[in-house]
Amino acid sequence: MIGTRTLNMLERSLDAATLSQKVIANNIANASTPNFKRSEVKFEQYLLQELNAERGRSIVGRRTDSRHIHIGRSSSSNPATARVVTDNSTTFNHNNNNVDIDYEMAMLAWNQLKYNLLIDRTNGFFKSIRTAIDK
Amino acid sequence: MAMFSSFNISASALTAQRLRMDVVASNIANATSTRAQLVDGRWVPYQRKMVVMEARTAQPSFSSVLENTLQGSVGQGVRVTQIVNDTEPFKRVYNPTHPDADESGYVLMPNVDLLKEQVDLLDATRAYEANVTAFNASKAMFTKALEIGK
Numbered sequence: 001m002i003g004t005r006t007l008n009m010l011e012r013s014l015d016a017a018t019l020s021q022k023v024i025a026n027n028i029a030n031a032s033t034p035n036f037k038r039s040e041v042k043f044e045q046y047l048l049q050e051l052n053a054e055r056g057r058s059i060v061g062r063r064t065d066s067r068h069i070h071i072g073r074s075s076s077s078n079p080a081t082a083r084v085v086t087d088n089s090t091t092f093n094h095n096n097n098n099v100d101i102d103y104e105m106a107m108l109a110w111n112q113l114k115y116n117l118l119i120d121r122t123n124g125f126f127k128s129i130r131t132a133i134d135k
Numbered sequence: 136m137a138m139f140s141s142f143n144i145s146a147s148a149l150t151a152q153r154l155r156m157d158v159v160a161s162n163i164a165n166a167t168s169t170r171a172q173l174v175d176g177r178w179v180p181y182q183r184k185m186v187v188m189e190a191r192t193a194q195p196s197f198s199s200v201l202e203n204t205l206q207g208s209v210g211q212g213v214r215v216t217q218i219v220n221d222t223e224p225f226k227r228v229y230n231p232t233h234p235d236a237d238e239s240g241y242v243l244m245p246n247v248d249l250l251k252e253q254v255d256l257l258d259a260t261r262a263y264e265a266n267v268t269a270f271n272a273s274k275a276m277f278t279k280a281l282e283i284g285k
Contacts, residue, residue, distance in 0.1 A: 014280075019206065021276060022141040025269045026210040029148030031262055033188045033213055084207030101265060112272045119279050126284050 003125065009047075010122045016043035016082035017115040023084055024111060027104045034095040038104075039086045046080035139277075140211070145270040147191060147212030152263040154215050155186050159256045166247040169235045178235055181245040183221035188213055221246055 020041040030036040053060060061071025092098040162183050165171065171181040191211040193199040202209075223246040231240030 018141075018276075019209070021273055022144065022209050025141040025144040025266075025273060026212060028265050028269045029144050029151075029213045030188075030190050030210065031265065032258065033190050036190045039207070039209070082206055084209055086207070105265065105268065108269055108272050112276060115276045116279055119283060122283050123285065 003129070006125055007122070010118055010125065012079070012081075013043070013047070014115070014118050014122070016041060017111055017118060019082050019084070020111050021108075021115070024104055024108050027099050028101065028108070030097070031099045031101050031104070032095075032097070034097060036097045036099065037086050037088050038099045039084050040107075041082050042085050043080065043082040046083075050080040140209075141273040142270065144210070144212040145266045145273065147214060148266040149263060149270070151186075151188060151213050151215050152259045152266065155188075155259040156256065156263070158184050158186050158218060159252050159259065162247050163249065163252050163256075166245060166249060166252075168245060169233075169242060171245075180225050180243050181247070183223070183245065183247045184218050185221055186215045187217045187219055189216045 020043075023039050023041050027038045059071070061068070063070070087098060090098045092100055165181040168181040170178040172179050191214045192208070193203075193211050225243040225246050227241045228244050229240055230236055230242045233242045236242045
């Protein structure tokens with residue numbers, strides 16, 4: 001099917017943005033909970049790695065043994081997936097909490113715009129197919 | 136449903152912050168209550184209350200363990216585990232005509248500090264507003280998702 005790769009990529013990005021929304025909402029909810037540590041979703045860098053590797057642009061370490069550490073790309077066949085990472089290394093507040101509410105609110109706005117952009121691109125994708133069918 | 140859990144997360148925080156506001160309101164209302172409970176025939180003044188908050192995590196189930204392994208753990212919001220009494224000593228005020236005054240004329244007043252309560256109330260209000268914003272953002276996102284293919 002034409003362009004299903006694009007659709008697949010958009011779909012995965014939307015999934016990551018939904019997960020990110022959940023994680024940011026949780027950080028904001030726990031902005032004053034003692035000993036809470038903030039989390040964030042890592043997806044874009046993995047997707048970039050995947051795309052670069054496909055184009056043969058990234059430096060990939062050659063592995064002659066299955067126990068060798070992956071360099072440049074985590075695995076050769078798996079598509080990039082979103083992962084939630086908890087930041088345990090910092091303390092922002094006196095109660096051992098590290099949520100910076102201003103940063104979280106900014107990330108919330110950013111994530112929302114990103115989601116809107118992705119929806120827009122998905123719609124654009126369907127629109128171009130529809131145009132091709134109609135003519 | 137997994138998709139709407141960001142609503143639940145924000146809602147749990149709204150509940151928790153509202154409870155915190157209720158506790159602050161109760162503290163302010165009882166700032167001069169000298170008769171909160173009767174202990175051994177003597178009245179004891181109101182003790183300041185505080186909420187204890189805790190990050191809520193998913194109940195361990197097959198699906199939650201699988202999800203945590205695949206993408207890392209996402210919290211389930213926040214909850215108030217208990218309301219505790221402030222153990223700070225009561226204030227002693229000299230007021231011999233007061234019905235609860237002791238032999239030397241002193242009255243035990245609640246350990247409520249209005250300044251602390253004001254600060255707590257402001258913090259709770261701001262936190263509540265931040266969570267409302269997060270809730271609205273989630274709602275706008277899901278509304279936008281309904282536009283796919285239109």
